[in-house]
Amino acid sequence: MTMDAMLFASLAADAAPEPAKVSAVDRLVEQVREMVRERGLVIGDALPTERDLGEQFQAGRNTVREALQVLKAYGIVEVRPKVGAVLSDRHEEAVRKLFAFQNDISPASFMDVQGYRRIVEAGIGDHIILHATPADLDHLDEVNARILVNQGVDEAARCDFEFHEALVTLAGNRTLLANYRLLQPVITQIMRVGKATRPVQIDTFEVHAQIINALKSRDRVAYTYLISRHLEYGLQFVGTESDRGARSG
Amino acid sequence: MTMDAMLFASLAADAAPEPAKVSAVDRLVEQVREMVRERGLVIGDALPTERDLGEQFQAGRNTVREALQVLKAYGIVEVRPKVGAVLSDRHEEAVRKLFAFQNDISPASFMDVQGYRRIVEAGIGDHIILHATPADLDHLDEVNARILVNQGVDEAARCDFEFHEALVTLAGNRTLLANYRLLQPVITQIMRVGKATRPVQIDTFEVHAQIINALKSRDRVAYTYLISRHLEYGLQFVGTESDRGARSG
DNA sequence: ATGCCATACTTGGTCCAACAAATAAGGGCC
DNA sequence: GGCCCTTATTTGTTGGACCAAGTATGGCAT
Numbered sequence A, B: 001m002t003m004d005a006m007l008f009a010s011l012a013a014d015a016a017p018e019p020a021k022v023s024a025v026d027r028l029v030e031q032v033r034e035m036v037r038e039r040g041l042v043i044g045d046a047l048p049t050e051r052d053l054g055e056q057f058q059a060g061r062n063t064v065r066e067a068l069q070v071l072k073a074y075g076i077v078e079v080r081p082k083v084g085a086v087l088s089d090r091h092e093e094a095v096r097k098l099f100a101f102q103n104d105i106s107p108a109s110f111m112d113v114q115g116y117r118r119i120v121e122a123g124i125g126d127h128i129i130l131h132a133t134p135a136d137l138d139h140l141d142e143v144n145a146r147i148l149v150n151q152g153v154d155e156a157a158r159c160d161f162e163f164h165e166a167l168v169t170l171a172g173n174r175t176l177l178a179n180y181r182l183l184q185p186v187i188t189q190i191m192r193v194g195k196a197t198r199p200v201q202i203d204t205f206e207v208h209a210q211i212i213n214a215l216k217s218r219d220r221v222a223y224t225y226l227i228s229r230h231l232e233y234g235l236q237f238v239g240t241e242s243d244r245g246a247r248s249g
Numbered sequence C: 001a002t003g004c005c006a007t008a009c010t011t012g013g014t015c016c017a018a019c020a021a022a023t024a025a026g027g028g029c030c
Numbered sequence D: 001g002g003c004c005c006t007t008a009t010t011t012g013t014t015g016g017a018c019c020a021a022g023t024a025t026g027g028c029a030t
Helices: A003-007 A024-039 A050-056 A061-073 A091-102 A107-123 A125-131 A134-149 A153-169 A174-182 A184-197 A201-216 A220-237 B003-007 B024-039 B050-056 B061-073 B091-100 B107-123 B125-131 B134-149 B153-169 B174-182 B184-197 B201-216 B220-237
Strands: A077-080 A084-087 B077-080 B084-087
Touching (some): A024 A061, A061 A077, A061 B061, A107 A125, A107 A153, A107 B107, A107 B174, A125 A201, A125 A220, A134 A153, A153 A201, A174 B107, A174 B174, A201 A220, B024 B061, B050 B061, B091 B174, B107 B153, B107 B184, B107 B220, B125 B201, B125 B220, B134 B201, B153 B174, B201 B220
Antiparallel strands (some): A077 A084
16 A cells, blocks of 8 residues: 555545444435535535435435535535525635634633744744745735724724735645644634724734835844734733733734 | 633534534534533433433434444444443544544645644643653653654554654643644554555664653754654655655654 | 526425334233 | 343334415406
8 A cells, every 4th residue: 555545545534433323414414525526516506305315325315404504514515595505615614613602702701712832933934934925925014004994993803814814824834734724713802802992903913014025134133023922911910800901913 | 701711612513504404413413512512411420311312302213223323433422232321431532533533644734734733742842841840851752762662564553653743742832732632533644654665663762762862952953853854754755656764753 | 598486396304193113011920 | 140132112204184375277347
């Protein structure tokens, strides 16, 4: 067996150590997924009707519906009334939503998430400085500029997140980016809190600009210092009754 | 509104911009979750029977069952015949499973995941060196020792992962740890591939031991060098037809 | 022939009734 | 008292029914 063949081995296989005792619903979920694979269906393609699926797989319609609810929870299908179930691209969104469940926000998780961001965003400095093109850094400027033109707290928080997302994107690592995006709801909420108490858009913009300049001058030390300070800034206000507000990330 | 109050604001609220057209199933999912919160139910507590839930929330049993399937997919409840639905601690597992089949493994993702690990595991060196107690580092030795006593490929891969998991745990960041654990299926598969071609348990053990020693001597540079080399080692074999195997992480 | 509209059909949403299977609980037997 | 068996309850699964809302069809007017 070659490396490649082994790498392509299914990950799902090892997650099924119990071959017996599989419910009809679980069986249907797998059968539908298999059908999607076999027929090479893509996003937007429609599945057979619930009644057809029931007949094809020898199951009642209610059982089919329970399976479809599972697939819907997974973000694999989206079912529109009177139209049918169509393959969906909401999978990542479903993962994000599910992940956010367990991360209910609190002062503790505020600090925790900021600590995570510091590790990640500081850790990618080297790679960005070595590999980012001038066009990449100009793009950061563009994204950063959007923070100034939006006035609402929600809009500003979204733009703020997009800047940091663009930064992480420059690390060129899909896994890291996917993990970072998982935290989007939590991070955005943190940013909203910081921006709600008083307008800090201009401050945020300027700090971001300094960070970009450090990257443009390929100054590792300055980047690490600036990003760490930027992300640590709000921590001093958390866990207190102060309403001075935290400067968001 | 104080900082704390804002931080505790629900994250779920902003994810519902569509107030109209909510199905009975979705409504039930929320109602059950709300019931769990209000009654302060904890892991292991049982929910009312399907019929009772249907009567309480004015819904048919099939509708209740569809909602329970969703909650089951989320890993929030586990339902056993006759005993009913009980609150489950499989939520993280559900997230992991869901996250995994978006990350189908390939040589590209192999490199990508290793790159992610390098960023993370190198980035936490400073914190570990500054904050880890001698007991923490002794614990790493213990975990590392388990690699030698297990012979099977699967067992060895699991132990290998547990060492790196313990390392990440020492970073003292819950968010980071949760994200790292999300990749467990992928990482373990990578390790299995590395260990399947030839036995490298002893090599892995020794490299790990060197890493621990670097931490014990609080040597940042040595740690960063060792962990980077350790995680990059396998990359040179990936994407080729070579069967020499990759030394796993 | 073409475009519009009303009707019938299709399809998901919800609920009910029924039966099978599994299991916890209680009674009976030793 | 402890073990086994019966029983009752609950989930698992199916089929059917009805509703509401889209979709398709066919007729009608121009």
